Each structure stands twice: as structure tokens, then as C-alpha cells.
Amino acid sequence: MTYSPLPPLTDSPEWDALREQAEHLRPRHMRDLFAEDPDRYPRYTLEAAGLLLDYSKNRITDSSLAALMALARSRRLEERIGALFKGERVNTTENRPALHAALRTPESEAVTVEGQDVVPEVHHTLRRMETFVGQIHSGQWRGMNGHPFTDVVSIGIGGSFLGPQMVSEALRPYWHDQLRCHFVANIDGSDISDTLRHLDPETTLFLVQSKSFRTQETLANARAAREWFVENGGSQEQVSRHFVAVTSQQDEAERFGIARDNVFPMWDWVGGRYSLWSAIGLPIALAVGMDNFRSLLAGAHAMDEHFRTAPLERNIPVIMGLLGLWYSHFFDAHSHAVLPYDHFLKSLPAHLQQLDMESNGKQVRINGTPVDYPTGPVIWGGAGANGQHAYHQLLHQGTRLVPVDFIMPLHSHNPLGDHHRLLFANCLSQSQALMRGKIDEEAFEEMRAEGMPEEKARELAPHKAIPGNKPSNTLLLDRVDPKGLGALIALYEHKVFVQGALWDIDSFDQWGVELGKQLGKTIEKRLEADGGQGEPREDSSTTGLIQLFRERGQGISGAGK
Numbered sequence: 001m002t003y004s005p006l007p008p009l010t011d012s013p014e015w016d017a018l019r020e021q022a023e024h025l026r027p028r029h030m031r032d033l034f035a036e037d038p039d040r041y042p043r044y045t046l047e048a049a050g051l052l053l054d055y056s057k058n059r060i061t062d063s064s065l066a067a068l069m070a071l072a073r074s075r076r077l078e079e080r081i082g083a084l085f086k087g088e089r090v091n092t093t094e095n096r097p098a099l100h101a102a103l104r105t106p107e108s109e110a111v112t113v114e115g116q117d118v119v120p121e122v123h124h125t126l127r128r129m130e131t132f133v134g135q136i137h138s139g140q141w142r143g144m145n146g147h148p149f150t151d152v153v154s155i156g157i158g159g160s161f162l163g164p165q166m167v168s169e170a171l172r173p174y175w176h177d178q179l180r181c182h183f184v185a186n187i188d189g190s191d192i193s194d195t196l197r198h199l200d201p202e203t204t205l206f207l208v209q210s211k212s213f214r215t216q217e218t219l220a221n222a223r224a225a226r227e228w229f230v231e232n233g234g235s236q237e238q239v240s241r242h243f244v245a246v247t248s249q250q251d252e253a254e255r256f257g258i259a260r261d262n263v264f265p266m267w268d269w270v271g272g273r274y275s276l277w278s279a280i281g282l283p284i285a286l287a288v289g290m291d292n293f294r295s296l297l298a299g300a301h302a303m304d305e306h307f308r309t310a311p312l313e314r315n316i317p318v319i320m321g322l323l324g325l326w327y328s329h330f331f332d333a334h335s336h337a338v339l340p341y342d343h344f345l346k347s348l349p350a351h352l353q354q355l356d357m358e359s360n361g362k363q364v365r366i367n368g369t370p371v372d373y374p375t376g377p378v379i380w381g382g383a384g385a386n387g388q389h390a391y392h393q394l395l396h397q398g399t400r401l402v403p404v405d406f407i408m409p410l411h412s413h414n415p416l417g418d419h420h421r422l423l424f425a426n427c428l429s430q431s432q433a434l435m436r437g438k439i440d441e442e443a444f445e446e447m448r449a450e451g452m453p454e455e456k457a458r459e460l461a462p463h464k465a466i467p468g469n470k471p472s473n474t475l476l477l478d479r480v481d482p483k484g485l486g487a488l489i490a491l492y493e494h495k496v497f498v499q500g501a502l503w504d505i506d507s508f509d510q511w512g513v514e515l516g517k518q519l520g521k522t523i524e525k526r527l528e529a530d531g532g533q534g535e536p537r538e539d540s541s542t543t544g545l546i547q548l549f550r551e552r553g554q555g556i557s558g559a560g561k
């Protein structure tokens with residue numbers, strides 16, 4: 001990309017202006033901001049691609065937002081967004097574009113990378129997926145002994161697992177009647193053993209999902225699956241009916257024994273954590289059908305268009321990205337919670353964890369110099385209302401500021417009695433409680449009204465007081481359907497991009513995960529029964545633990561005690 005270095009982030013008039021804004025806002029309570037401005041909700045609400053963002057419960061005013069926008073412009077954010085969509089090499093360390101948006105671009109449009117339009121090959125692959133999914137669903141493609149498939153086991157890890165697993169789970173109400181989807185990721189043998197235990201090899205289809213086709217966990221699990229298949233009556237010839245791969249390394253997949261025609265492509269311009277829109281989404285398409293998979297893409301494309309064209313002030317990913325930076329730099333927030341109030345979205349936080357933390361967990365700028373500011377936050381979360389009875393305590397009364405995203409559909413797929421109204425009330429009451437809190441005096445008065453003696457009420461009031469002034473976004477969608485979900489995931493992808501652009505880091509590489517893999521190879525050898533030959537090269541802790549495992553643990557030969 002024609003990358004021209006950005007000036008230092010924290011040494012600029014725009015940064016000084018933000019610091020001033022933060023000093024002004026820090027002592028102010030959101031209760032007062034709401035009291036002063038009855039239009040705060042409509043003023044700080046945006047709608048796009050079927051999603052509504054209410055960001056009024058944030059510690060912001062028009063002037064702090066204007067200062068954030070000025071910062072975004074000084075970081076040439078609009079130019080960076082343009083570069084992403086134009087297919088420039090925004091992944092500078094790997095010298096590649098990041099073209100996940102091209103995966104959801106309609107066939108009538110073009111995304112040209114160095115003279116070549118990538119959209120036709122994307123749609124060619126979608127059509128191949130469509131044919132394959134149709135053959136599996138109709139029973140035209142059958143397993144050994146002519147039985148139609150009843151189960152699909154997707155084997156992959158990281159981006160080749162989290163996205164497809166989360167989306168399949170989120171779209172549970174759309175699942176094909178006769179097909180169940182399972183996911184195996186962990187190298188822990190319990191994962192695949194537990195999955196296969198309940199399956200019949202005659203009716204089980206395996207998808208081996210790996211962009212690199214080099215990932216230890218995936219290859220070990222794929223080998224275990226093949227062994228199980230063969231040990232349970234499958235022949236080598238039948239492997240070609242039961243094993244399909246998605247990878248950018250077609251030859252490697254063939255070497256593994258997967259028929260060439262059963263290999264779906266992936267491209268090096270798609271990062272693993274952005275790949276659920278590609279053939280890596282095959283488990284999703286098998287679970288919910290190709291029409292729904294295309295709706296997922298359409299929802300994401302609608303968000304792409306919003307992100308690409310909306311002015312920064314009306315741009316949902318831009319606003320969410322800037323708010324994250326605001327809290328992490330000026331309010332000392334170290335983490336960010338994602339709380340979907342929808343049972344089927346319970347794995348969304350895990351997907352966003354990889355998306356955000358692998359993208360923006362970086363310590364040097366694009367030019368290789370160290371950052372002198374915090375970058376990506378710790379992302380965590382879980383399904384509401386469950387968390388209310390667990391970790392919300394820390395959100396309300398802990399000493400750390402944790403900005404929250406509440407995500408809530410207006411309609412449930414299971415409108416049981418008044419469950420959905422209760423769920424919605426829970427969601428709103430949490431964001432309201434975080435915002436307004438309960439001052440000492442209120443806690444005291446409440447206890448007095450319940451008849452508690454004054455002295456006891458005074459004693460307990462500080463324990464019951466809740467400071468409030470805790471920021472949150474509320475994201476609403478009509479229901480968790482393919483289109484809305486596509487838009488929601490794409491929104492977070494773009495939010496991560498915005499923050500990476502502001503911090504001037506490469507959000508598309510992940511060198512940090514490599515060291516453990518390198519060291520793992522040596523350690524794994526040393527854990528073998530005869531692996532301790534020669535001088536130990538490790539630190540005493542690692543050597544001691546290796547020794548202990550060799551003496552007391554169960555090695556690869558299963559010879560442990």
C-alpha cells in the first residue's frame with residue numbers, strides 16, 4: 001500500500017484537545033448529562049444495515065465527540081477505509097491486502113487488486129458450495145453404503161473454527177432438519193473422542209478446515225477422524241466421499257488424502273479470523289442452507305457499504321472504535337465486555353475475542369517503532385442474563401472501568417410466555433444501572449423505608465451504593481437472522497479496523513502466536529520417553545515440568561502410569 005507514516009498519536013493538537021475534553025468530562029456524571037439533555041437518546045442513536053446503535057449511555061458530549069472526529073481525521077481514517085476497500089496492501093508486514101469485504105461483494109461489482117478482479121472467483125466458489133450443499137441436503141451425495149449424511153464434523157481451529165461455530169450456533173433456528181453440525185478444534189483428544197462417540201461413520205461427513213493446512217491441532221484431529229473412519233468400516237476409496245477440505249494449500253490437502261475435487265479454495269488475502277465468509281463458512285452453509293448463507297453475506301455487505309460511505313459522524317463502526325479508544329486512553333479501561341442478550345449468540349464473545357485480540361494485540365506501529373499507548377483491550381463476555389448473576393458484580397461495584405456492549409434482538413425465535421419481555425427488561429435494567437448507579441443516600445433511604453434502624457442503614461449504605469457512570473452501547477437488531485447477524489459481525493470487523501488505523505498498527509498479522517508453536521515442537525520431542533538425551537536447554541521450570549511429565553504423565557505412546 002502507499003502507506004505514508006502517521007505522526008505520533010499522543011503528540012498532536014488533536015490529542016491535547018481530547019485530553020482537555022476528558023478532564024472536563026471525568027468529574028461529570030451521566031445522570032446529569034441525561035437530565036440536562038432530554039434528546040440525548042435520539043442525538044446519540046444511529047441506524048444502519050438493520051442494526052440500531054444507542055451510544056447515549058457513554059461519557060461523551062457533542063464537543064468530546066467532535067474532538068474524537070478531529071483525531072480520526074488527523075489519523076487519515078477515511079483514507080485508510082478507502083485503502084481497505086480498494087484492496088491495497090493494508091497488511092503491511094505480510095505485504096497483502098485484507099479482502100474479507102470482497103467475499104461478500106455482489107457479483108455485479110468488482111474488487112480489483114493489481115489489475116485483477118477477485119469477485120468472479122469468489123462467486124465461482126460460492127456456486128461450488130451451493131452445488132455441494134444441495135447434493136448433501138438432497139441426498140444425492142451419500143456416504144458409504146448409500147446412506148444420506150446425518151452429521152457433519154468440522155475440524156479446524158482459530159479462525160477456521162470460532163466464526164463458523166459461532167454463526168452456526170447463532171442460526172440454530174434455521175438448521176436443516178436432517179443434518180447436525182459438530183465442531184472439533186482442540187488437540188485434547190477428549191474433544192474429538194467425545195464428538196465421535198455418538199456418531200455413525202456411515203452417515204458422517206468430515207470437513208477439514210485449515211487455511212495453511214499446517215496447523216498441528218487440525219491435522220492431528222483430521223488424522224484421528226480418518227483412522228476412526230477406516231477402523232469403523234470405511235475404505236480409502238470411501239474417504240473421498242466422506243472427507244472434504246477448505247484450504248489455500250490444495251496440494252497439502254491432496255497429500256493428506258483428500259480428493260482434489262473435494263477441496264474448496266481459500267485465498268491468502270483472507271485472514272483466518274475474517275474467513276467465515278469464504279468456503280470456511282461451509283459448515284454454516286450445510287447447517288442453514290445456501291440461501292441463508294447468502295443472506296449472511298448480504299447483511300455483511302450492507303454493513304460494508306455503511307462503513308465505506310457514511311460520514312465519520314454517522315458511521316457506526318467508527319463511533320464504536322473511537323469510543324473504545326476514548327475509554328482505554330483517558331479512562332484507564334483495560335477490557336471491554338460483549339454481552340449478547342440472546343441464547344443463540346452466546347459464542348459471539350469468543351469469536352470477537354479472536355477477532356479483536358489477535359488483530360489489535362500489537363506493540364509496534366506499522367513502521368516498527370514501539371507504541372507509547374495502550375492498544376487492543378481484553379475482550380470478554382457471555383450471554384445475558386446469566387452474567388448478571390455472576391460477573392456483573394464487578395461491572396457495578398468493582399474498581400475497574402469496563403465499557404460494555406449490550407446486544408439484543410427485538411424478537412425471539414422462541415417467544416415463550418413473557419420470557420422475551422423479561423429478557424429485554426433485564427438488558428435495559430443493566431445498562432440503566434451501570435449508567436445511573438445508586439448513591440449512598442438512596443441506598444440509605446431505601447433501607448430506612450424498609451424499616452431498618454438508622455444506625456444499621458448508615459453502616460450498610462456504602463456497601464450498597466453503586467457509583468454508576470459506567471459506559472455502555474446498546475445494539476439492537478430485529479431478530480438474530482442471517483442478515484442481521486452478518487451485519488453485526490461485519491460491524492465488529494470494521495470497529496477493529498478503525499482502532500488499528502487510529503493506533504497505526506497492522507491489524508492483519510499475528511506473529512505473536514508463533515513463538516509458542518516454535519517452542520512447542522522442541523518440547524514435544526523432549527516429552528517423548530527418550531527425549532531427555534543431552535543437556536537440557538530449557539529454563540529450570542520447563543525442564544522440571546518435562547521431567548515430571550516423563551516420570552508421571554502419559555506420553556504419546558500412552559505408556560504413562
Ligand SMILES: O=P(O)(O)OC[C@H]1OC(O)[C@H](O)[C@@H](O)[C@@H]1O
Nearest residue numbers: 158159160210211212215272513
Ligand atoms: O486455518 P489455519 O491455517 O489452520 O489456521 C488456524 C489458526 O491458526 C493460528 O495459529 C492463527 O493464530 C489463527 O489466526 C488461525 O485462524
